[in-house]
Amino acid sequence: MNALTAREPIAWRGFPLPMSKGPNALLSLLEAPTQDRTLGPQRQVESHPTARRPGYRLIGTRLVGAGRRAKLRPHYADQFSVSDTGLVPAVNVSETLIQNSAKTLSSTVPLAVDRLIIFLERVPPEWAGPGTAPPSVEALADVLAVSYFISPQSTMPEIEVDPDSGGVSLIWTRKDKRRSFALIFDGDHRVVGTMACLDGGNYKPWALAVDQEVQIAMRLEDLDVMALLTAQSFAQVINPSASSDSPGVIALPTGK
Amino acid sequence: MGFEPIHGVHAVETVAFTVRQDRPIDISILQQSAVRKLWETELPAKQIPQLLETEMGPAGAVQKPVVSGLEFANLRQNGSPAWLLRFLGxxxxxxCTRYTDWEKVSNRALRYIREALSALITADSNLKLSxxxxxxxxxxxxxxxxxDYRSLLKAGSFLAVGPASKSPLWHQHSGxxxxxxxxxxxxxxNIDVQGTAGDSVVATLPDDASVRIQHLQEMRFVPQSASDFLCDTSGSIEATFSAYHIENLRLMSKLLSLDAAINVGLYQSSEENS
Structure with missing residues (x-):
């Protein structure tokens, strides 16, 4: 936020801000063409000269080597990086949205999901090497449709993109890594929900059309799922206002 | 074929919980309340609704002062609210227009009401509900x-045969x-058999027809201390909404045909029981 009041153009998390154009210039950054942003199959990308160019930042190297899916990992709460071989500009999307929101509209979807969609839309072709596909338009449309049913309190999921089909998976993993919940979008107007448990459990995977709002919401309200989505305990899920992080409820006067 | 519940497993389109004070809500208390931040997280679309009232009297129309409220909502892609918390007048x-099951929906709604009343009572301990x-x-x-509507509804204590047998589109409002x-x-x-094409008279049931059943229950009483309703008693807000829910189920079980009642989960079919 402070960057917006600075007089001189400054590098904002690695991205030079054209401050003379005002806050709206931030939006143009989001719409900037994505050419020249693919590094190709570099393994040690952090040492690649392009990674030091203004406006580009790459964090981490190859996380998924032989897998069919490559991971796109939110690096900070408000910043993304491609952990495979692709490269996207590290733009602080959340602050951009906040600036925009303050002027024109209030956010209608969770900020985390806003960021997720915008980021996925920006992934360029061949982001994970020659011949790899970015998230497909169909899969993105399905992610967007379902994003409205996900709790606004959800944390940012880990994102996987199938480099062949452009399918997208959103994965929420518990801190101890023993349990995770995934929503899988293959762009066929359906979403698959599944939970992986190392500590047992008999979660029944499901597949629903993305417009089956109530049925999807029912499954996302499952306590196990909610706990993973929001990274909270069961007690916090059941009673959010009792959470130690929340503002809390004012004590009631005693009645009759 | 015939009539199917809009959400497959149930037919609830909207459920709205209302608590009315005996005086206008002081929005500034809620604006300053700590719990506002929690609402903004869960219901991020915030608006300031306004109430315009015109009173018609012997002297003509009298415009009352505009009343501003406060609204928090979780919106769908099309802008309609899935969850909405509104303070107005x-x-x-x-x-809630994303009804999943009674326990989850009513618990969440009650939590919002409790949080709001708690903040308002803290500022005004004489607050009363009516x-x-x-x-x-x-x-x-x-x-x-x-x-044939009889595949969905059955005539009886809540539905007269008359209107329903006269034309494909009909309504019956009662109280x-x-x-x-x-x-x-x-x-x-209020039972309405409606088509979205308009209100023109039609000889056959249009393809886009639907049957809308609205059941309002409203308890009106001499204003009583709001804090009384937050206690864990049989007269609490929670107990009242639970009683409304049971009465609504009872009414629907008398109104719906057996097949429709099984479809929306009011009864289990004998196959499911076995």
Whole structure:
């Protein structure tokens, strides 16, 4: 936020801000063409000269080597990086949205999901090497449709993109890594929900059309799922206002 | 074929919980309340609704001062609210159009109401309530084939045969009072068989027809201390909404045909039991 009041153009998390154009210039950054942003199959990308160019930042190297899916990992709460071989500009999307929101509209979807969609839309072709596909338009449309049913309190999921089909998976993993919940979008107007448990459990995977709002919401309200989505305990899920992080409820006067 | 619940497993389109104070809500208290941040997280679309009232009298129309409220909502892609918490005039309203099951929806709605009342009572310990109401709208969509409403509804104590037998599109609006421990509870039951094409008279049931069943229950009483309703007693807001829910289920079980009642989960079929 402070960057917006600075007089001189400054590098904002690695991205030079054209401050003379005002806050709206931030939006143009989001719409900037994505050419020249693919590094190709570099393994040690952090040492690649392009990674030091203004406006580009790459964090981490190859996380998924032989897998069919490559991971796109939110690096900070408000910043993304491609952990495979692709490269996207590290733009602080959340602050951009906040600036925009303050002027024109209030956010209608969770900020985390806003960021997720915008980021996925920006992934360029061949982001994970020659011949790899970015998230497909169909899969993105399905992610967007379902994003409205996900709790606004959800944390940012880990994102996987199938480099062949452009399918997208959103994965929420518990801190101890023993349990995770995934929503899988293959762009066929359906979403698959599944939970992986190392500590047992008999979660029944499901597949629903993305417009089956109530049925999807029912499954996302499952306590196990909610706990993973929001990274909270069961007690916090059941009673959010009792959470130690929340503002809390004012004590009631005693009645009759 | 025939009529199917709009959400497959149930037909609840909207459920709205209302609590009315005996005086206009002081929005500034809620704006300054710590719990506002929690609402903004869960219901991020914030608006300031306004109430315009015009009173018609012998001297003509009299414009009352504009009343501003406060609204928090979780919106769908098309901008309609899936969850809404609104403070306007004297009313605190929680509206859910993404009904999953009673326990989860009512718990969440009650939490918002409790949080709001707690903040308001802290600022004004003399706050009183005069109305507790719940409005449930069920909708069944016509899926073609059997257009006879009797596959969905049965005539009886809540549905007269007359209107329903006259034309494909019809409505029946009715109201009555029930008395709970001497306190009147207004009931309104509005059944509408509607098509979205318009209100032109048609000879056959249109393909886009649906049956809308609205059941309002509204308890009106002499204003009583709001804090009384937050205690864990049989007269609490929670107990009142639970009673409304049971009465709504009872009404629907008398109104729906056996097949429709099984479809929306009011009864289990004998196959499921076995």
């Amino acid at each position: 004297t009313d605190i309203v929680v509206e 109305v507790i109401a719940m409005n449930v709208v069920d909708r069944f969509r016509y899926k073609g084939g059997d257009a 009555w009072f029930e008395f709970w421990n001497g306190i009147p509870v207004l009931n309104q039951l």
